[in-house]
Amino acid sequence: MTGVLYGVGLGPGAPDLITLRAARLIERASVVAYPTLAGVASFARSIAADLIAPDAREIVMDVPMSVERAPAQEAYDKGAAEIAATLDAGHDVICLCEGDPFFYGSFMYLFARLSERYRVEVVPGVTSVTACAARAGMPLAARNERLTVLPGPLPEAELRARIEGAESVVIMKVGRHLAKIRAVIEDLGLTADAVYVERATLAEEVVLPLADAPEKAPYFSMILLTKGADPWL
Amino acid sequence: MTGVLYGVGLGPGAPDLITLRAARLIERASVVAYPTLAGVASFARSIAADLIAPDAREIVMDVPMSVERAPAQEAYDKGAAEIAATLDAGHDVICLCEGDPFFYGSFMYLFARLSERYRVEVVPGVTSVTACAARAGMPLAARNERLTVLPGPLPEAELRARIEGAESVVIMKVGRHLAKIRAVIEDLGLTADAVYVERATLAEEVVLPLADAPEKAPYFSMILLTKGADPWL
Numbered sequence: 001m002t003g004v005l006y007g008v009g010l011g012p013g014a015p016d017l018i019t020l021r022a023a024r025l026i027e028r029a030s031v032v033a034y035p036t037l038a039g040v041a042s043f044a045r046s047i048a049a050d051l052i053a054p055d056a057r058e059i060v061m062d063v064p065m066s067v068e069r070a071p072a073q074e075a076y077d078k079g080a081a082e083i084a085a086t087l088d089a090g091h092d093v094i095c096l097c098e099g100d101p102f103f104y105g106s107f108m109y110l111f112a113r114l115s116e117r118y119r120v121e122v123v124p125g126v127t128s129v130t131a132c133a134a135r136a137g138m139p140l141a142a143r144n145e146r147l148t149v150l151p152g153p154l155p156e157a158e159l160r161a162r163i164e165g166a167e168s169v170v171i172m173k174v175g176r177h178l179a180k181i182r183a184v185i186e187d188l189g190l191t192a193d194a195v196y197v198e199r200a201t202l203a204e205e206v207v208l209p210l211a212d213a214p215e216k217a218p219y220f221s222m223i224l225l226t227k228g229a230d231p232w233l
Numbered sequence: 234m235t236g237v238l239y240g241v242g243l244g245p246g247a248p249d250l251i252t253l254r255a256a257r258l259i260e261r262a263s264v265v266a267y268p269t270l271a272g273v274a275s276f277a278r279s280i281a282a283d284l285i286a287p288d289a290r291e292i293v294m295d296v297p298m299s300v301e302r303a304p305a306q307e308a309y310d311k312g313a314a315e316i317a318a319t320l321d322a323g324h325d326v327i328c329l330c331e332g333d334p335f336f337y338g339s340f341m342y343l344f345a346r347l348s349e350r351y352r353v354e355v356v357p358g359v360t361s362v363t364a365c366a367a368r369a370g371m372p373l374a375a376r377n378e379r380l381t382v383l384p385g386p387l388p389e390a391e392l393r394a395r396i397e398g399a400e401s402v403v404i405m406k407v408g409r410h411l412a413k414i415r416a417v418i419e420d421l422g423l424t425a426d427a428v429y430v431e432r433a434t435l436a437e438e439v440v441l442p443l444a445d446a447p448e449k450a451p452y453f454s455m456i457l458l459t460k461g462a463d464p465w466l
Contacts, residue, residue, distance in 0.1 A: 016257070108375050130336055137344075
């Protein structure tokens, strides 16, 4: 019988923010899979490390960093082929995903390549969005409020227009786009409503008013911008 | 010593989508708190039922359904006072929240009333947004795509404008607003891209193309509208 591919969300980083379902699947897994980016140790694997059986086989997709798409596509093609062969041999494969598999997750590249040929189960995870809000003590949205999620790499003019028309805003993937995003928020007079969070729920976590954020931000950083959910019903 | 108030996200409904941290907190809790709406059994409590100790004290906030705000506000005032007295007596209180406490959660009403006087820890949970996407097999956002979360009760003209300017859209709290939302999506020519999900991850779950959705939707229903995250990098 053909195996099942599980795309398993591991949450924002703290190992105990893994769900019971994800933990059970990983503990029982004979094959796990995950990407590494340009040879750097996998964040997803580090979240789940204590749950992976010592004798589990690990399929590692080493995705190069490059401007062109082709090298990364090839890495996912190769990984998908290895996963497919494992499924064909009757083994389930547990793909480890930081956060949630369908929310800016690299699992989508495997899903696109394999979901028509194999049974795929996606296990949702806690996203960094609500984890950052929890750590910052900032409610995201109540009642009939809207929430907009924007990637930091968007062009400055688009960021500005999207933030202007929004209520609560979450800006993901801040990283090297911090200065640009900061300038937009400052220019809109919203700096006092903005909080900077990096590595939420990990020991190295940083939560600061945007005005006090460092000059350099890691990829796993986020800006929350909200005038505060209306809490009084 | 004063107790700590925990706002604990329980995820979308399946008990095994509770996080390890939330499960541990609930199992050890001597006091749990949760709202019920108009006397109907609490959904949050039902998700966590198997984890609650038989001798745990339960603080139930019965929130009436009414057009005026005052009766609901009074219910949260009364619940907050009971929780405060419990914290003052040195006991922690675990507040049970479906989904995530800061994402359209009633916990925000307690947070607003108590967070300045007491230590409050928020444990993020899996939201219905990513749970519905997982169940529908619909990636939400990849790369530099935007995601917009809209509450179904918004006026028709606003819904239309917000959907038109968006990429991936999630419409929450569909319930009795289904016909209005459907008409907007149909009018924008987007029905083929829309999926209807109710009670995601529960035994009674329904996942259907929007065109095949029932006439009546429960409160816990959602519409996902996406042209598909770009999966090829």
